[in-house]
Amino acid sequence: MTRKTMTTGAGAPVADNQNSKSAGRRGPLLMEDVHLIERMAHFNRERIPERVVHAKGAGAYGTFRVTKDITQYTCAGIFSEVGKETPLFLRFSTVAGERGSADTVRDPRGFAVKFYTDEGNWDLVGNNTPIFFIRDPLKFSDFIHSQKRDPRTGMRSNAMQWDFWSLSPEAMHQVIWLMGDRGLPASLRHMDGFGSHTFSFWNDQGERFWVKFHFKTQQGIKCLTEAQGQKIAGEHPDYHTADLFQAIEDGEYPKWTLYVQVMPEQDAETYKINPFDLTKVWHYKDYPLIEVGELELNRNPENYFAEVEQAAFAPSNFVPGIGPSPDKMLQARLLSYADAQRYRLTVNHAQIPVNRPRVEPQTYHRDGSMRTDGNYGRQVNYEPNSVGGPVADPSKKEPPLRIEGDADRYDHREGNDDYTQAGDLYRLMTAEEKDRLVNQLVNHLSDVPVEIQQRQLPHFQRTDPELARRIAAGLKLEVSEPA
Structure with missing residues (x-):
């Protein structure tokens, strides 16, 4: 077998990768051993900052296939015709645990899907629950701090969690879900996924609809008891990660059916609950599930760090025909997630292969840390211009959203039924x-x-x-x- 020659990061051949350069056999090392210095320096920097939340994750590639026509609700190209297939990457995660924590702990699970559509990337960043603990993003960092480690002891604290929850009645719905059976799934394949937030669709006629996304597992719901979870955590902390990887390696491709709940825009004004409240669900009898398509995971990553750890999701990544809603939590996530990826992976994180869209981006972004492509060469970096640079397409405009009310800080608990x-x-x-x-x-x-x-x-x-x-x-x- 012919072996490739080892090189430095700059591509220069390495003559010896077993012995450092020293002043004599027993003498001190020399600064001129650039190969040693490069290896030590790279090792010190090979961990990017872990995610503050959703740090422990597993992921895989797959395909989404449309099975039902929903073009009456959305003009999004991904749903344009029955049978259309779109490649994707899906990352599962626990919310509170650190990078090396156990999989089988009681915690919500992240369910983040990056669809590589013909119109750019669409990221649907949700959880395995249709709801959340809070409805106002001003309390998000406080909530997460209560689930993390006590700054005095460095340990997780039930007292911190219940102190926050007992003062936050809007958390009750999610607390009952979390402490029930589905708070501890048997595997990543045996749980549902949700967009959780309310999003918007609009069709070719400019009609807007509010929408919720539901991924129903075709493997069936299976859960662990607390005792089973604790036992597995001690014996095999990466149990869920291994289960997903092995199932795909064995050709047992996990599948989910995607459904949507669709609400006409004007219904939001009279519905019995605030349809943009992340602590609430829409009743199926009011807005039944509508089948859309099938998601299948069928290929494991080749490199965990490059693909799972560097996968960067942001709810702000929309495509024409799909957009946000007035959900306050979603509005904040439109900024916070993309900003977190800029911090972790630099402003040019979209160039990393797992994040790169399947269509060639045409922007006026230039420079920045970790710019790894040609930086658009000699193309101008301003707009408007008279030299043929890319321009906006008015046909992709989202329909206007009617807004009323005074700008103020409204008490999100006032008059709200949280029970x-x-x-x-x-x-x-x-x-x-x-x-x-x-x-x-x-x-x-x-x-x-x-x-x-x-x-x-x-x-x-x-x-x-x-x-x-x-x-x-x-x-x-x-x-x-x-x-």
Whole structure:
């Protein structure tokens, strides 16, 4: 077998990769050993900053195929005809854990899809839950801090989590979901995915619709018990990552069916809940699931760092026919995610192969750290110009969004029902599922200061009186009617 010659980063051949250059056999090393210095310097820098959230992840390539016609709702090219296929990359992740944390912990899972469409990249960056803990992005960093490590002890703290949740009633719906069976999936293949936020569609006639995205696993929902998760975490911390990789290697390609819920634009003004509230779901009976297509994962990455770790997702990556909504959490993520990628991977992160669109970008962006292409050569870097530079296409314009109201800081909790949907979720559970939920909540709350336990109980009481009684009994507390 012919072997390639090892080189330096600049391409110069390396004569010896086993021995450093020294002043004599026992003498000190020499600064002129540029190969040694290059290797040490690169090693010191081979870890990019990990994501603040969603740090631990697994991913794979695949294909999305349209199975039903939804062109009455959107002019997006990805959905233009039945049978159309679009390549994609999907990254799964845990939210709170660090890069080396265990897979089988109770935590929401990220479900981020990068569709390499004919009109550019569309990133649908969601979770395995249709809801979230908060509805106002001003509280996002506080929420994440409460789920991370105590600055004094350096350890995760149930007291921090429940202190925040007990003061944030909008978290109840997601708390019930997280502490239930689906808070600990058996594998990445056996869970659903959601866009979570409300997004918008518009069609060729300029009609706008509000939309929610649902990926339903074709493998079936499977979950782990708390004991199973803890056992696996100790024996095989990368269990979910390995399961996904091996399934694809064995040709057992996981699949999800994509559905949408579609709401006519004007319905948002009269719907019984705020349709842009990330802590709420739209009832299926009001807006049924509409099948769109099938997502299949069928190819593993060749290099984890280059493809999974450097994959950069941003909800701001839209294509014509798909856009944002007034969802406040989404509005903030349009900036924060793209900005996080600029920090982690530099302003030119879209040039990394896993992030590069399948169409050639035509921009006036120039220069910046890690510019790895020709930097558009001699093309002008301003617009308007008279030398043939790219120009905007008015036909791709999004329809106008009507906005009313005074600019102010509105109390997002005022007049909001944060308990009915959380209670509905509890009441949908089987007796066995309720037992596991109660046990998990009692265990999670057991080492929390009693004043926080007592502050949390009224939230459970408003959610469902039976749930509150059972938790109070488990904690050996009295539960009373909330004020």
